[in-house]
Amino acid sequence: MLSHSVPTEIPTHWYNIIADLPIKPPPPLHPKTFEPLQPQDLSHLFPDELIKQETTNERFIVIPDEVVDIYRLWRPTPLIRAKRLEKLLGTPARIYYKYEGVSPAGSHKPNTAVPQVWYNAQQGVKNIVTETGAGQWGSSLAFATSLFGLNCEVWQVRASYDQKPYRKLMMQTWGATVHPSPSDITESGRRILKMDPSSPGSLGIAISEAVEVAANNEDTKYCLGSVLNHVLLHQTVIGEECIKQMEALGETPDVIIGCTGGGSNFAGLCFPFIREKLKGKINPLIRAVEPTACPSLTRGGLRYHGMAPLISHIYELGFMEAIAIPQIECFQGAIQFARSEGLIPAPEPTHAIAAAIREALHCKESGESKVILMAMCGHGHFDLPAYEKYLQGAMVDLSFSEDKMQASLANIPHMS
């Protein structure tokens, strides 16, 4: 019903990169037995169709009509040439960005929230539970459940619940129930509160709470917003659209850049382009960008659980590269972008923007007119205090510390 849809149309299929990998990724292991996970090990958390998608070798998965119908609210998303940024940098490079901030929740997350809720609804599930940090994922899921008439319960990391009330209000406006985590509703929450009644919470604790509720209630399932194969799969609508859009513009990307936290936005844009690369049709560099203060790929081998295993695998296969950029450089780039292109990025894509600017400035030196494509995965409407901090000169670059990483790993629960 959207009238601003073509020339590109919404893809009819999601792309499963596993089908095209010369070496398949190792199976996930059961956290207790260390044996490969079986579908039934996941069935208390996820509906059958999503478990199937998690392990399938099928190359293309049909997107259900009901999902496409919701996608129409904001898809196809725009591919925009950053002409004013190019001019500001004085670069001969041509910079394009694929913008996912036009979704109702303001990021790429609804691309997977909608199908996840749809498959749950199809299996008769009535309640969906999840965790959220800053609130991007929780609000995307609240949006999706409201459209299909399911209940939604979100455990939001306490610190964020208190400091970022707008995302919480957004979830509530869409009808979700939001608990600060740790909460006294769950065993895991109570255990933490007993040790530290004023715990600020963590994503790990919030996941534990949501998973506990899903595991103990028959008509309740859990949804995850990144990391898993089926999440990355759903995000490939971004790249599939973008391939057609670049073709329509007569452009071939030389470098494709995306930020990696959990990896779903990066995978969404890059996996379909990696397929074309494997076919020998194009030969772009595929570059992941992560925060210097919280690296994963660039510290090789750590296998930080926040990163999608499938991306780690593809990285090990050599199909992509990774760099880390410090926070202040990212916000410098974000301000340049906001004031030339007119869009205020979320903190995550500032990494992709800073990397694109680095590349564009290299082109300025070398005189190359490369085509740079980057993932601009969401707007920063609810992250403006971070900009305030930067503009006031109060932002500092944290350096990576092994201790901190260990502490952070300790907060990631086993998903049993």
Next chain:
Amino acid sequence: MLSHSVPTEIPTHWYNIIADLPIKPPPPLHPKTFEPLQPQDLSHLFPDELIKQETTNERFIVIPDEVVDIYRLWRPTPLIRAKRLEKLLGTPARIYYKYEGVSPAGSHKPNTAVPQVWYNAQQGVKNIVTETGAGQWGSSLAFATSLFGLNCEVWQVRASYDQKPYRKLMMQTWGATVHPSPSDITESGRRILKMDPSSPGSLGIAISEAVEVAANNEDTKYCLGSVLNHVLLHQTVIGEECIKQMEALGETPDVIIGCTGGGSNFAGLCFPFIREKLKGKINPLIRAVEPTACPSLTRGGLRYHGMAPLISHIYELGFMEAIAIPQIECFQGAIQFARSEGLIPAPEPTHAIAAAIREALHCKESGESKVILMAMCGHGHFDLPAYEKYLQGAMVDLSFSEDKMQASLANIPHMS
């Protein structure tokens, strides 16, 4: 550079309804002499081209290429059928909404901010000043000035400056300087602060401050976000696009609904449809909706200065009707809309939504399958506390009071 642009294209012209009116609107009067205003009376505030547009009888005004180039960031905006809302209401009516919230600032305001800044830039103006209340207009102007490289100074009503920090941060991210109003920078601000050092401010005071600065500085001009003829003119891109979009869908609107504060979003959607109506091509009802607590058109004759004189004139000519809806009914409708359609409206368009729901429910009773078209002029990302108030049952319906209106009028300064 947007790839999601067609079938509808961005219009090439703005539409000036004055050219088609059987009786021309009376000229604005000089607030001191009560003689008709002359172009030179406005030249310390506005660039020549905008003064010309304010008084022209030309039917169509060409949109400059540079403006169209910026419009491409979010235009054409989507026209969406509210199928899930229709289903929720059980109505045979078909409800369409034209959604302006996809602009970088989140509302229809950039449609005029961009050309206003462009014409100022063409005339060599270096600094733009304005006032803002909740921040919609100030952020739209900050966005536009950042793209054309002009300085922007905004006086934001103190109460809003303190309570709605996100809009302020948005303006600062785009490079604008934001002052709480009353400020001690201007004569008008100091006068108020002397009487009441903790004054919460008002739009009237903020206008006085901005106008004072523009009047006293050669390279500085003032921009207004609503009310004036040239503002309404620029907003007609909405209706021009929408006529083509409705045609492409094979639909003819029976009722067109928009909210009226200053009137620019209403005019933007409706004026091109009124032209088609005057030609006898279509015959829709054109309905303005205003808040019961702050009526203007529905209390006839008051000529409240917040309403565009051109809309008052067209209302007096009988080309449109007006109703008032209380706040709680508006938010009830907004929640129904958010949870079925997935978009969270700004407080202003909740009036249009509530009126569309009323109409759709009448259709349910009568069995008519009318085509209802409404203006959804912005998202509510920065207005979520209002939703919180509604959801907590803390919202009350204020009734209109003549005293209050007089008090509010007293705050509107003369624009000399």
